[in-house]
Amino acid sequence: MKKTKEIPVHRLADKDFYASYTEGINLGDFSVSHRIDFFAIVWFGSDEGLHYIDFNPYPVKKNLVYLLARNQVHALPGKRPKSRVIMLSKAFFDSIEDDDLRFIFAPFSNEGIAIPDEMVEPLSNLFNLILLENNTSNDARLLHIYTNALLLHLYRLSHNSAGRSAYHDERLRKLFELISTHYKTQKLVEFYADKIGLTAKRINQIVKEKLALSVSQLIYNYTLIEAKREISHSTKSLKEIAIELGFKGQSYFSRFFKKQTGYTPERFRQENL
Template sequence: MKTSTEIPVHRLADSVFHASYGSDINLGDHSATHRVDFFAIIWFGSDSDPHYIDFKPYPVKKNTVYLLARNQVHSIPQSRPDARVIIFSKDFFDSIEEDDLRFIFVPFNNEGITITPEMEKPMTYLFDLIKLENSTNNNLHLLHIYTSAFLLQLHRLSHNSKTLTAYHDERLRKLFQLIGTHYKTQKLVDFYADKIGLTSKRLNQIMKEKIGLSISQIIYNYTLIEAKREISHRTKSMKEIAIELGFKDQSYFSRFFKKQTGITPEHFRKEIF
């Protein structure tokens, strides 16, 4: 679906936490494509047409959970599928104590996590507790406990995901943190290897073994996702986006974008759904 305006942003307004069924959520503009200004857990209850996370399609299957990080662009089918949804602010996310539970919100890997048949009922009970507390006393301490328990179960279930499993390696957790912070200005592998205390060759070997990607490919993934988001916002010129993402000029950025996607940034902006 084409649009001539900036993609709308869905916000939590004055609240920091909300849990409900998807059909009950009202965050302003109901456009199918939107950017989220919060973190979200989306648990689909039925099969439907694919949804899109950062412009890439993912299947909507019953008992599949997707995690959205703040600033990601999300597009849902025109007919909203059944879903249980938990959304919370950056402050709530930052106050989750366990590193592993925050790290499952992987910004460049958006594979769904399947809830197994034996875990469906316990996870339903947890969601119901979260929803009940949110709609009654709304005690943030209790919401943290319940939500952390829910995320812990997802963390266990995510062990079948190759990329998410890589986050159980302390060195790779640090690497992803570093890349997430510095990818716009630091494109060379040596910078990250030096910070972690390994050679570039060894760090790349670990990456290849764990998730089948090189460090350069991870940097490209971060850069491409951010490029798509900035282009979709329609508030900056291609030259401004290129400079902010660390490219020496617009033509170099355009070549990078076309090599990764098969189309130019200008074409992407025109055809964006």
């Protein structure tokens, strides 16, 4: 079987924190799919079409902010748009004490957070403070204070996003955390309902009210994201990927993948080589 190329990984090297405008970033080729080894806040400053997060397209629009989690796959084909970018190492991210601020990076809903007109100037000034501190004294305490302030504003604004607003429900946050940890081995709704202390029927009702999805569909989403990552940029065979993702065999995995995407795993791999 022909092996695929490993996906490029963009790293911060020895930095824990890095803030920059687009033109100052030189981590690798952003136009092709790449996995990021950090957490990122990307605030677009112009309208330039589309970018891709975990192979799904999202609009590049002025004053739309995207939060990317470590290990997500990103691509920004075409002209690189104007943007403000903050990149956080895992160590810096883990030291953020507020659970709410860390959780808005959860890679389930990747839609952007819109900054309203009246907040553009205040948040621009806050970004400039972050940039100045990062380029001068680089005091970790101040960077934490400024970054927490920016994330808190984004957390507030995320209430206006249908998908991200679900993160403000403690029961759903717990569910997302459980699924992200156990989706490869636990496919039944009852497992997650029991951990949360609800019936399977009730947790499904909550998820459908908030997201118009079932718990099973959430599990499928996590599985599909990882499947796409592995198929596109892994040297593993489809049989190995199937077993790692909790399927009984390659045929079960292939049926699942085609049902969810309309493509066979083989075709998806060929088109993403």
